[in-house]
Amino acid sequence: MYIRDAATAEQNAAARMRDLGFTDARTTPPGADNGIDVVSRSALAQVKWRGAQVPRSDIQRLFGARGTRTRLALLFFSASGYSKAAVECANDLGVMLFEYDPDGSITPRGHAAHHHVQALEAQRRRHEQAERERQRQMREARDREARDRAARAQPAAAPPPWLSPGEQLMWQHRQAQASPHWTPPPQDPTKRRPPSARPTVRSVGCGLTLLAVVGSLAGLLFAAVAISILFDDEPIVDRIGSAGVGMVVASACFLPLVFLVRKTRRQNSHQNGSG
Numbered sequence: 001m002y003i004r005d006a007a008t009a010e011q012n013a014a015a016r017m018r019d020l021g022f023t024d025a026r027t028t029p030p031g032a033d034n035g036i037d038v039v040s041r042s043a044l045a046q047v048k049w050r051g052a053q054v055p056r057s058d059i060q061r062l063f064g065a066r067g068t069r070t071r072l073a074l075l076f077f078s079a080s081g082y083s084k085a086a087v088e089c090a091n092d093l094g095v096m097l098f099e100y101d102p103d104g105s106i107t108p109r110g111h112a113a114h115h116h117v118q119a120l121e122a123q124r125r126r127h128e129q130a131e132r133e134r135q136r137q138m139r140e141a142r143d144r145e146a147r148d149r150a151a152r153a154q155p156a157a158a159p160p161p162w163l164s165p166g167e168q169l170m171w172q173h174r175q176a177q178a179s180p181h182w183t184p185p186p187q188d189p190t191k192r193r194p195p196s197a198r199p200t201v202r203s204v205g206c207g208l209t210l211l212a213v214v215g216s217l218a219g220l221l222f223a224a225v226a227i228s229i230l231f232d233d234e235p236i237v238d239r240i241g242s243a244g245v246g247m248v249v250a251s252a253c254f255l256p257l258v259f260l261v262r263k264t265r266r267q268n269s270h271q272n273g274s275g
Contacts, residue, residue: 043074074094077100
């Protein structure tokens with residue numbers, strides 16, 4: 001608004017007070033206002049339309065008009081500025097001084113007014129930063145939701161045709177695990193793991209080992225008997241027959257030991273190849 005008279009100056013002061021945080025500021029009705037032109041639940045203000053610079057006495061009268069209501073802030077609006085004594089008095093009493101132009105814009109004067117304007121600016125920056133952060137979080141949430149929808153809507157890619165059937169299944173399984181929506185299948189507690197074949201192999205190995213030991217002892221015994229027969233006074237045919245029987249029995253008793261050794265070597269070669 002363009003200020004042309006005292007009433008317009010008071011209306012402008014009320015509007016500027018609302019901008020300064022006193023949202024319920026309003027002008028007082030015409031009459032005896034005890035020097036108060038604009039009132040609010042938390043502030044009082046006086047407006048000077050024309051004349052010389054505001055003297056110290058006007059600041060003191062405004063301060064006295066507040067009385068015991070010390071919680072109320074005090075503001076002074078002037079079109080012609082303030083004397084040096086008035087500015088010093090306002091600094092001492094905590095009165096906010098503002099000088100307004102004909103177009104309604106205001107300029108702070110004194111410590112209290114500058115401090116209040118700086119606090120409002122800092123608060124405005126905090127609100128803007130919080131709003132920007134809220135908008136950023138909303139954009140990120142929308143982007144995540146869009147990516148999730150696109151991932152759910154995208155069909156599973158087919159494996160390369162040159163892979164074998166088993167490799168194609170493994171490829172599809174890896175693709176499913178790479179998806180952000182993949183979850184491991186639930187385990188069925190009713191299903192039991194099949195019994196391991198290791199105990200059976202171990203028991204067979206122990207039996208073969210025992211049989212090999214017994215066979216080795218029996219083979220040695222028969223070999224000793226055959227050697228003793230060679231030095232007896234039996235006919236040569238009986239000696240050769242007894243020695244042959246002893247060798248056959250010894251070879252048959254050593255066969256389990258040979259089978260156990262070959263099986264053990266085969267298992268070791270398989271384990272080394274798979275590792």
